[in-house]
Amino acid sequence: MPQEPTAATPRVAVIDLNATSSASRLPPEGEARLRAATPEGWQLRFVRGLTVSDGDGQDRPSDEALAAIGDAEVYFGYGMSPPLLEAAPRLRWAQSASAGVRRLLFPAMLERDLLLTNAAGIYGPTMAETVLAGVMYFLRGLDVALARQREARWDKDPWQDPQRSDRPAMARELPECRVLVIGAGGIGREVGQRFSALGAHCVGVRRRPELGVPEGFAAVTGPEGVDRELEAADVVVVAAPSTQATERVLDARRLALLPPRAIVVNVARGALLDEGALVAALSAGRLRGAVLDVFDEEPLPPDSPIWGLPNVLVTPHVSGISPALFWHRMLDLFVANWERYRRGEPLVNLVDKVAGY
Ligand SMILES: NC(=O)c1ccc[n+]([C@@H]2O[C@H](COP(=O)([O-])OP(=O)(O)OC[C@H]3O[C@@H](n4cnc5c(N)ncnc54)[C@H](OP(=O)(O)O)[C@@H]3O)[C@@H](O)[C@H]2O)c1
Numbered sequence: 563m564p565q566e567p568t569a570a571t572p573r574v575a576v577i578d579l580n581a582t583s584s585a586s587r588l589p590p591e592g593e594a595r596l597r598a599a600t601p602e603g604w605q606l607r608f609v610r611g612l613t614v615s616d617g618d619g620q621d622r623p624s625d626e627a628l629a630a631i632g633d634a635e636v637y638f639g640y641g642m643s644p645p646l647l648e649a650a651p652r653l654r655w656a657q658s659a660s661a662g663v664r665r666l667l668f669p670a671m672l673e674r675d676l677l678l679t680n681a682a683g684i685y686g687p688t689m690a691e692t693v694l695a696g697v698m699y700f701l702r703g704l705d706v707a708l709a710r711q712r713e714a715r716w717d718k719d720p721w722q723d724p725q726r727s728d729r730p731a732m733a734r735e736l737p738e739c740r741v742l743v744i745g746a747g748g749i750g751r752e753v754g755q756r757f758s759a760l761g762a763h764c765v766g767v768r769r770r771p772e773l774g775v776p777e778g779f780a781a782v783t784g785p786e787g788v789d790r791e792l793e794a795a796d797v798v799v800v801a802a803p804s805t806q807a808t809e810r811v812l813d814a815r816r817l818a819l820l821p822p823r824a825i826v827v828n829v830a831r832g833a834l835l836d837e838g839a840l841v842a843a844l845s846a847g848r849l850r851g852a853v854l855d856v857f858d859e860e861p862l863p864p865d866s867p868i869w870g871l872p873n874v875l876v877t878p879h880v881s882g883i884s885p886a887l888f889w890h891r892m893l894d895l896f897v898a899n900w901e902r903y904r905r906g907e908p909l910v911n912l913v914d915k916v917a918g919y
Contacts, residue, residue, distance in 0.1 A: 572605035575900070578613050578620075578627045578639030579659060585885040586615035586640075586659075592889045599897045601904070607634070615640040616879065617831075617860070619660040623649075636903070638896055642666050647674065655903055657896055661685055661748070661882075662831060663913050664804045671915070678913040679899060683748025684891045685882035689801075689829050690752035692881035696853030697757075697797050699875055700825045701739070703732040705851060709872060731823035731850055734796070737761030742795040744788065744811060745802025745830060746776050753799055754778025765791055769807070769917070785811075792819040797827065803919035804831035814839035817849075825850050829881045832858040841867050844874060855881040 577596060579588035588596075593608065600606050611624025619641020631637060631650040638657045639646075647653070647670055655677040658666065663680050671678065699705060706720045719726050721733045739762045743750040746766030754764040755778035766779040767788055775782045783791060785807070792798065798820065802808045812826070813836045820826070826849060828835050837858050843849050851873040857866075860879055868874055882888075899909050913919065 572603060573636075574605050574607055574634040575600075575636035575638065576607045576609060576627070576630045576634045578609040578623070578630075578637065580608075580610055580612055581615040581640065582612045583615055585883050586888075589889060592893055595893055595897070599900065609639075613640055615660065617660065618662040618665040619658055620646075621665060636900070642671065642678070644668050644670055647671060647676070655679070655909070657899060659684075659892055662804060663919060664831070666913075667915055667918060677903075677909055678915065679909050679911045680913050680919075681892060681895070682911050682919070683751075684888070684895060685884075686748040686750075686752035687891075688884040688888070689749050689881045690756050692855065692877065693753050693799055693801075693827055693829060693853070694756050694760075696827060696875050696877075697741075697799075697825055699853070700851040700873075701731075701734045701736070705873060705875070706732065731796075734823075735761070739763070739796035740765065740791075740794050741797040741799065742788075742791045743767065743779070743799045743801055744834075745800065745808075746779060746782055747801070747803075749801040749829065750799070751776045751778050753801060757797075762797075767791070767802070789816065789819060792816055793821070795820060795824055797825045799827040800830045800834050802830055802834060804833045805918035807918075808834050810834065810836050812836065812840075814842075817843050820849060822848055823850050825853065827853040829853075829855045832856045832860070837868070841871065844871050847873075849873070851875070853877075855879055 581587040596606060607630045609627045609630050611626035614620045621643045623643055623646040628649045631646060633652055634650055635652055635654050637653055640659050642656045653676060657679045659681050661681045703721055710717050724732050741757045741762045741764045743753050744767045746768040750766055754766055758764045758778050764779045766782040768782055771782050771784040800812060811834050817839050840852060844852055853875045855877045856879055902909055
């Protein structure tokens with residue numbers, strides 16, 4: 563149980579958000595907001611040493627973080643690594659500013675009675691805008707326009723005479739599209755809401771379809787419905803967490819079910835997609851295009867065939883970056899969760915360590 567606060571022994575919350583990338587670094591106004599939300603009896607300890615915010619968050623804590631967490635009850639940082647947890651015998655709750663938690667579910671984390679919350683949903687609005695931009699890029703043939711522009715070539719044929727084009731389905735609108743979103747959670751819902759508002763028919767896939775159809779979707783299915791939905795999909799967006807159950811959820815067999823007009827988007831994690839099979843399908847013109855933000859190996863190696871494919875739009879794992887608006891959402895969640903924690907109420911975004919997200 564958390565220790566009763568006294569003037570001599572304040573309850574300690576460690577804030578470890580001084581990210582190496584400035585876009586992900588807690589800004590001064592964020593620090594001020596946290597200080598203003600600190601009740602009597604609590605002490606905030608800000609780590610100034612740098613932390614890594616990429617992917618599931620840091621796996622090598624700074625020496626300063628290791629020293630700061632010794633008597634802490636609460637930790638707020640990017641991820642949580644084995645050495646940090648080991649150095650924190652009194653820790654009761656860790657809030658990660660990353661959404662992915664796969665690398666956080668190491669044996670000691672599973673054994674410890676520690677509340678772990680993540681940033682599920684926080685990146686959703688930003689990522690949905692990236693997804694929308696990437697899909698429109700292919701639906702309206704902007705990939706081909708850009709290639710022609712680079713050659714100073716005025717050529718309407720790919721749009722006006724699609725049968726003479728090497729790219730299928732060059733000029734489409736969203737109302738003629740079926741969008742399949744694998745992972746109808748925080749990100750998937752924001753994707754579904756935007757595409758539905760623009761006239762597309764959106765179907766979501768969630769692990770527990772019995773919980774209902776989230777806003778933004780015409781229908782929802784469980785993992786067993788994926789094959790059927792792929793056959794009719796114009797767009798498939800992968801937005802599920804990386805777990806054992808989602809490993810290569812889009813494998814070679816499933817990619818082959820997609821029609822040639824289909825656009826594949828992966829903003830989740832590289833492990834959810836068979837990258838080699840996708841490259842083969844794109845190289846053979848068996849898909850319209852792919853929007854890829856995440857990869858098996860990051861940074862994507864310079865000799866990866868993906869770089870050279872004209873029907874791929876690569877973003878370097880930046881689909882969720884939004885320096886201006888991220889901290890509003892993230893701190894809303896943390897401050898509200900901190901209040902819940904102090905009142906002994908259930909926390910929002912509590913990670914199910916068995917389900918893996
Ligand atoms: N590229 C980036 O920069 C970036 C940024 C943030 C997040 N991400 C990745 O995106 C993932 C999702 O983030 P989020 O905020 O949307 O998380 P979330 O709110 O937890 O949503 C997860 C969704 O996936 C569904 N799901 C779980 N297991 C599934 C399975 N086996 N088959 C189909 N659907 C399954 C869940 O189903 P239920 O609704 O039934 O639980 C839920 O709808 C994160 O885990 C992270 O890896 C990437």
